[in-house]
Amino acid sequence: MLKVNNIHTFYGKIEALKGISVEVNEGEIVTLIGANGAGKSTTLKTISGQLHPTEGDVQFLGETVSGMLSHEVTAKRIIQVPEGRHIFPQMSVQENLDMGAFLRNDKAEIAADIERAFELFPRLRERKNQKGGTLSGGEQQMLAMARAMMAKPLLLMLDEPSMGLAPVIVDTIFETIVRLNKEGMTILLVEQNAHMALSIANRGYVLETGKVVLEGPGKELLANELVRKTYLGEV
Amino acid sequence: MSMEIIGQQMVNGITLGGLYALIALGYTLVYGILLLINFAHSEMFMTGAYVGYFTLIGLSKIDFFTSSNVGLLLLYVLAFLAGMIVTGLLGMLTERFAYRPLRNAPRLAPLISAIGVSLFLQNAALLWISSRSIPFPILFEIRQDDIAGVNVSSMQILIVGTTILLLLVLDTFVSKTRVGKAMRAVSQDREAAGLMGVNINYIIALTFFIGPALGGAAGIFSGMYYGSIKYNMGFIPGIKSFTAAVIGGIGNLRGAMLGGFTLGMIEALAAGFISTGYKDVIAFAILILVLVFKPGGLLGESVVEKV
Numbered sequence: 001m002l003k004v005n006n007i008h009t010f011y012g013k014i015e016a017l018k019g020i021s022v023e024v025n026e027g028e029i030v031t032l033i034g035a036n037g038a039g040k041s042t043t044l045k046t047i048s049g050q051l052h053p054t055e056g057d058v059q060f061l062g063e064t065v066s067g068m069l070s071h072e073v074t075a076k077r078i079i080q081v082p083e084g085r086h087i088f089p090q091m092s093v094q095e096n097l098d099m100g101a102f103l104r105n106d107k108a109e110i111a112a113d114i115e116r117a118f119e120l121f122p123r124l125r126e127r128k129n130q131k132g133g134t135l136s137g138g139e140q141q142m143l144a145m146a147r148a149m150m151a152k153p154l155l156l157m158l159d160e161p162s163m164g165l166a167p168v169i170v171d172t173i174f175e176t177i178v179r180l181n182k183e184g185m186t187i188l189l190v191e192q193n194a195h196m197a198l199s200i201a202n203r204g205y206v207l208e209t210g211k212v213v214l215e216g217p218g219k220e221l222l223a224n225e226l227v228r229k230t231y232l233g234e235v
Numbered sequence: 236m237s238m239e240i241i242g243q244q245m246v247n248g249i250t251l252g253g254l255y256a257l258i259a260l261g262y263t264l265v266y267g268i269l270l271l272i273n274f275a276h277s278e279m280f281m282t283g284a285y286v287g288y289f290t291l292i293g294l295s296k297i298d299f300f301t302s303s304n305v306g307l308l309l310l311y312v313l314a315f316l317a318g319m320i321v322t323g324l325l326g327m328l329t330e331r332f333a334y335r336p337l338r339n340a341p342r343l344a345p346l347i348s349a350i351g352v353s354l355f356l357q358n359a360a361l362l363w364i365s366s367r368s369i370p371f372p373i374l375f376e377i378r379q380d381d382i383a384g385v386n387v388s389s390m391q392i393l394i395v396g397t398t399i400l401l402l403l404v405l406d407t408f409v410s411k412t413r414v415g416k417a418m419r420a421v422s423q424d425r426e427a428a429g430l431m432g433v434n435i436n437y438i439i440a441l442t443f444f445i446g447p448a449l450g451g452a453a454g455i456f457s458g459m460y461y462g463s464i465k466y467n468m469g470f471i472p473g474i475k476s477f478t479a480a481v482i483g484g485i486g487n488l489r490g491a492m493l494g495g496f497t498l499g500m501i502e503a504l505a506a507g508f509i510s511t512g513y514k515d516v517i518a519f520a521i522l523i524l525v526l527v528f529k530p531g532g533l534l535g536e537s538v539v540e541k542v
Contacts, residue, residue: 048430069436070429079430086427088420099420102413103432151432 001026001186002047002078002155007056007066009039009046016042018210019056024155024188029181031189031197031218033231034207040190041083043207044159047188048080049073060155075103079153083160083190085144089133093124096132096143100150110150117146120176138169145176156180157188162196174200194231198222206231242385244507245500250391250460252499253398257453258476259483259491260405261446267422267486268442270342274349275329276450277473278356279322283451284371284464285360287318291372307375315452322451323444330443335436360466368465371458394456401449402492409488418442422486475502478518482525484532493533498522 002024009017017039024030032040045051047058049070058066065073088096097117101110118125121142127135135143141161148156158177162170170193178200181187191197198204201218206227214221221227258280265273291314294300300310333352337345378389409415420428421438429435457472458464475498483494498518505517529535 050426050429069434071432071434074430074432082426082430086424086430088423088427090423091419095416099416099428099431102417102420147431 003059005056007046007053009042009051009053011042016210020212022205026186028202029187029200031191031201031204032207033191033194033197038207039210040207041159044157044190077154079148079151080157081144081148085140087132087140087143091132092129093127093143096147097150100147113150117149121146138165141173155186159190162193239384240507244503246385246387248500248503250394252496253395254453254456255476255479255499256492256495257398257449258472259480259495261450262477262480263485263491264442264446268439271345275352277469278353279326279447279450280454281469282325283318283322283454284458286321287314287455288371288464290314290317295374315455318451318455319448323448326443326447327440357466368463370463478522482522482532484535487534490532490534
């Protein structure tokens with residue numbers, strides 16, 4: 001479904017990605033793990049069109065999407081939930097969800113999808129008319145995911161969904177990811193919490209300073225000695 | 236101090252405030268989207284006045300426009316359309332060539348670029364048109380009405396009426412339409428708006444059309460109200476309107492409207508009660524007071540964002 005071929009991306013003057021290749025097949029959960037600055041978020045941003053590779057390309061359903069601007073990538077229904085959530089602070093929960101459906105004009109279906117989002121995250125229904133900026137971090141993460149779902153993604157990309165959240169909320173978020181995947185959603189997940197990410201992923205990639213150093217099925221990586229030492233904190 | 240004088244000054248204040256509000260919207264729209272204080276905005280005001288002037292002068296040579304009231308109305312509508320469209324396009328051009336290349340530069344760079352555009356346009360008008368003030372044509376008879384002892388001219392009614400209409404149209408556009416919603420999204424979080432599928436360059440270009448177009452309309456009103464235009468006519472109203480935008484809470488549309496009318500009213504009342512010479516002193520003293528007690532401005536956003 002998604003093929004990232006040997007991309008090199010600069011972040012300012014720093015070459016953040018030094019030839020990364022990642023593949024996501026339909027129906028999979030694929031995760032990118034690695035330390036801070038390994039290039040995980042940069043990879044997502046390059047796929048979503050916020051950054052552009054100087055070398056290599058990104059293919060989605062057989063079409064080259066690298067070089068497109070982020071709104072054009074969104075139109076291909078590759079939807080990214082950005083790191084730090086990026087909720088519209090002055091808009092209500094309802095308006096944030098409406099923004100998620102910005103490129104759609106099937107009013108009746110949008111209303112039905114908002115209903116579905118509220119079923120997925122009942123907390124959001126209670127906060128429907130509250131401004132996005134006043135929500136707690138966990139609620140904002142739920143809203144960011146619900147908002148992304150409003151765009152009817154073919155590929156959902158999540159950038160550090162567990163960052164800064166209480167363990168209970170992290171569990172809810174991960175349960176939701178698994179549930180969405182069971183319903184057929186293809187997911188590319190970037191996480192610092194390597195243990196949780198690998199335990200739900202079909203496949204994983206380990207990134208280190210802009211390169212893929214290891215790849216394989218999630219379970220295998222969980223058992224891998226290097227991964228255990230470096231990312232799971234075991235001695 | 237009689238009630239009549241207070242009433243009179245309030246009428247003058249509302250008229251002046253309407254002009255400030257129209258210009259202030261341009262500052263606040265652009266600041267909301269790009270966090271840039273568009274110093275070239277005062278020259279958009281001047282450009283609108285000149286385009287309106289040349290349209291009026293040019294078309295008034297055609298009998299059709301001056302021989303009947305309908306023709307005259309059409310003439311003014313055309314002058315405003317021309318002034319607003321040309322100024323709007325100039326605004327877009329400024330963004331495309333002076334600000335967009337600097338979008339990822341440090342924030343000081345586009346600010347300096349804006350000052351450059353301002354100087355460029357002022358001097359272009361000075362060189363190519365005139366260094367002196369030009370009388371603005373008045374092609375219709377201005378009626379003076381006495382309402383409860385207060386003298387209200389048909390010009391004031393026209394200015395205030397049209398201003399309020401433009402403000403209502405803009406407010407509805409931003410709060411109700413799809414594109415207006417996209418504008419709000421870009422101003423709150425540009426990155427997220429792009430991820431929602433909003434074409435950011437299109438929204439920024441549109442903002443740089445709407446703001447200057449409103450400023451251009453204010454320029455024509457100013458020409459009609461004061462009876463003359465000049466290459467540097469934008470400077471003082473520009474600073475005042477920027478102040479109005481800050482009083483209202485920069486980035487907030489209704490704030491700019493409120494700030495504009497508030498500043499106009501304060502100035503007019505200060506001129507009536509105290510002295511014309513002190514009106515700016517008092518207006519700016521009140522600005523300082525507002526900022527001391529409400530640093531975000533009267534309608535400044537106070538939503539606490541959680542990280």
